[in-house]
Amino acid sequence: MCRSFSWTGKSGITRKAPVAWRKVCAHKKQGGLNVMAMAEWNEAHMIRLLWNLMGHLAKDCRIEKKVEETTNLTLEAEANEGFLLMAQNEINTNDNVWYLDSGASNHMCGHKHLFKEMRKIEDGNVSFGDASKMKVKGKGTIRYLQKDGLIGSIQDVYYVPNLKTNILSLGQLTEKELQVEARTSSSLDKEIEAKLKLLNKPAVKSIKSEDGDIIDCVNIYKQPAFDHPVLKNHTIKPIPSFLLDYEPSSVRGTPNASSQVFQLWQKSGSCPKDTVPIRRIQKKDLLRAYSLERFGRKPPYVHSTTNNTNPNFTNLGVTDDYINLQNRSNAYLSTYGYNFIGASASINIWNPNVEKKGDFTTAQIWLKANNGDNFESVEAGWMRDSYHTTGCFDVTCAGFVHVGSSTALGATVGPYSSQFNQQYEIAIGIYWDEDGNWWLNIKNGTVIGYWPAELLGNLRHSATVVQWGGQVYSDKVKKAPPHTSTQMGSGDSADGRFGFACYMSNVRIKDYSGFHKYPEFVNTNADEPYCYNAINDVEYGKFPVFYFGGLGRKPPYCP
Known part of the structure; x- marks a missing residue:
C-alpha cells in the first residue's frame, strides 16, 4: 500500500540498532543456556525476534526427552563445517516454528515446500555424533508467513529432508553483521508503552480507517512538531498568499490520467477546525520496526568512499556531480542552480513490490542545499514499504509543522x-517563503504544512539542487549479487512509457523571478541502470515527461 510522506534531514552516520527476542523455549545445557526462539524475523541489517530471558526448562517444553540426549551435527557439504544443536529431538514439528541455536553455523530446514528457490547439493551430509547421517539435498531461500500477514524470507538455508526442526544459526546471522540484544519481554513492553505515550498525542477526535489505520485529530498546538526544543515557543505561520493563488494541479495534466486521489481515512470522517490529522502509531508498528530507538527517523544518508557503479548520463544540459550513497539506488531527473525557491510535479501513483522489512521505495521530489556530507534536503512524494512507516516520512519526529486538517502524512x-x-x-509542490520556511501543498491547492526555518541551515535561503524521481532503500543495492527485488516506480522500466512505467509530468521549478517554469537545463541519472533506469521523454512542442523505475533483481542484467 502506498503512503504519502514528507521528510527533512541532514546526512549522518548509520548505526545498527539493537534487536529484541521473543521466547519459545530455552534448554539448560553444560556451558550455559542454549536459546531457542520462534518469531518474526528478516534477513536485513536487523532482525525482529522477541525473547523472554527467563525461558522454560527442558521439562516445560513440548518434548520429554532429556537435554543430555541432544547431539552435535557437522555439515560436510560444500566444504562448510556446520554445528547444529538439538536437531534430533522432535521439539516441534510445526513447520512455522524456528529455533535459534547459538551452536549451529548454518540455517537448516526439513520442509521443502517452504523454499522459494533452491540450488541442489550433491553428496552433502549431516553427520551425528553417533556416526549416523542425514542427506543435505539443497541450499536456498525460505519463504514464511509473518504475524503481520506479509511474506518474509530467510536466505542461505540448507535443505535436510529428514530434519524435524527448523534451525536458525546465530553464527550465520552475526556473520551478516546483524546485531543481537536480548532483553526481557516485560522490559520491552514497558519500553514500547513509553514510546507510544511519547509519540501519540491526545486526540480531540479519532477516526478509524478501513485499512486499519487510526487517525487522531490533534490540537494544532499539541502536535509532535512542538516536541522539538527549538520549536517550544514557535508560533504557527499563516499560509502565504502565493500558495492560495497557485495550485500545482492547475497546469496541464497528463492525458488519460486522473488526479482524483484521496486517502482512505477520509471516507470515514474529517477533523474539526484547529486540529490536524495524525496517523496513530500502534504497538504493532513498533513491534515490526527494526529499531525502537530510530523509529520515526529516516535512515541517514551515508556516502560510500568508492563508486562501484556505472552512472549513465542522458542529458539536456549539465552533468552531475556523482555521489554514491550507501543502501540507496536512485533514478532521477535533476537541475542545478543557486536560487531555487520551489519545485513541483504531478507524480504517477503505483503499488510496487517491496522485498523485505527495512526496504522502501519512493517516488518523490527533493530540494537540496550544500554538497557532500553536509547537505540538507526537504522531500515529499509517495512511498511503498513492507510494514507501514519505515522512518521519518510523516510527523512522527518533530520538524514538520502540520497546518491542514484534511490530509494526514503517512496515511494510505x-x-x-x-x-x-x-x-x-x-500533484505535489514545495515552496519557500520569505521567512525561510518551506511549504508543502498538494492537489487543488491543499496546504499540508511547512518545514520551519529555525531547523534549517543554508536551505532557509534557497535550494541549489532539485531532483524528481525514485529511490529504493535496501542493504542489497550497489553490492555483489543477489540484488534486492524491491521495485521502483511501477516495477517496469522507464522504457515502458505511459501506462507501464511510473512518470512525473508538469515538472516545474520556481526561482527568484517568481515564475513557475520548466528547468532550462536538466540531467537524468540512474545509479544502477540495469536495475532501475530513467528517461526524459521529449516531444517537439510539448513539455517533457520523465519516466523512471525498474524491477530490481532480474538476472542476467541485474543479478
Whole structure:
C-alpha cells in the first residue's frame, strides 16, 4: 500500500540498532543456556525476534526427552563445517516454528515446500555424533508467513529432508553483521508503552480507517512538531498568499490520467477546525520496526568512499556531480542552480513490490542545499514499504509543522495505477517563503504544512539542487549479487512509457523571478541502470515527461 510522506534531514552516520527476542523455549545445557526462539524475523541489517530471558526448562517444553540426549551435527557439504544443536529431538514439528541455536553455523530446514528457490547439493551430509547421517539435498531461500500477514524470507538455508526442526544459526546471522540484544519481554513492553505515550498525542477526535489505520485529530498546538526544543515557543505561520493563488494541479495534466486521489481515512470522517490529522502509531508498528530507538527517523544518508557503479548520463544540459550513497539506488531527473525557491510535479501513483522489512521505495521530489556530507534536503512524494512507516516520512519526529486538517502524512493514498487501466497521479509542490520556511501543498491547492526555518541551515535561503524521481532503500543495492527485488516506480522500466512505467509530468521549478517554469537545463541519472533506469521523454512542442523505475533483481542484467 502506498503512503504519502514528507521528510527533512541532514546526512549522518548509520548505526545498527539493537534487536529484541521473543521466547519459545530455552534448554539448560553444560556451558550455559542454549536459546531457542520462534518469531518474526528478516534477513536485513536487523532482525525482529522477541525473547523472554527467563525461558522454560527442558521439562516445560513440548518434548520429554532429556537435554543430555541432544547431539552435535557437522555439515560436510560444500566444504562448510556446520554445528547444529538439538536437531534430533522432535521439539516441534510445526513447520512455522524456528529455533535459534547459538551452536549451529548454518540455517537448516526439513520442509521443502517452504523454499522459494533452491540450488541442489550433491553428496552433502549431516553427520551425528553417533556416526549416523542425514542427506543435505539443497541450499536456498525460505519463504514464511509473518504475524503481520506479509511474506518474509530467510536466505542461505540448507535443505535436510529428514530434519524435524527448523534451525536458525546465530553464527550465520552475526556473520551478516546483524546485531543481537536480548532483553526481557516485560522490559520491552514497558519500553514500547513509553514510546507510544511519547509519540501519540491526545486526540480531540479519532477516526478509524478501513485499512486499519487510526487517525487522531490533534490540537494544532499539541502536535509532535512542538516536541522539538527549538520549536517550544514557535508560533504557527499563516499560509502565504502565493500558495492560495497557485495550485500545482492547475497546469496541464497528463492525458488519460486522473488526479482524483484521496486517502482512505477520509471516507470515514474529517477533523474539526484547529486540529490536524495524525496517523496513530500502534504497538504493532513498533513491534515490526527494526529499531525502537530510530523509529520515526529516516535512515541517514551515508556516502560510500568508492563508486562501484556505472552512472549513465542522458542529458539536456549539465552533468552531475556523482555521489554514491550507501543502501540507496536512485533514478532521477535533476537541475542545478543557486536560487531555487520551489519545485513541483504531478507524480504517477503505483503499488510496487517491496522485498523485505527495512526496504522502501519512493517516488518523490527533493530540494537540496550544500554538497557532500553536509547537505540538507526537504522531500515529499509517495512511498511503498513492507510494514507501514519505515522512518521519518510523516510527523512522527518533530520538524514538520502540520497546518491542514484534511490530509494526514503517512496515511494510505489511493487509488493506484495498474497496467492497461486508469492512471492516477497526485500533484505535489514545495515552496519557500520569505521567512525561510518551506511549504508543502498538494492537489487543488491543499496546504499540508511547512518545514520551519529555525531547523534549517543554508536551505532557509534557497535550494541549489532539485531532483524528481525514485529511490529504493535496501542493504542489497550497489553490492555483489543477489540484488534486492524491491521495485521502483511501477516495477517496469522507464522504457515502458505511459501506462507501464511510473512518470512525473508538469515538472516545474520556481526561482527568484517568481515564475513557475520548466528547468532550462536538466540531467537524468540512474545509479544502477540495469536495475532501475530513467528517461526524459521529449516531444517537439510539448513539455517533457520523465519516466523512471525498474524491477530490481532480474538476472542476467541485474543479478
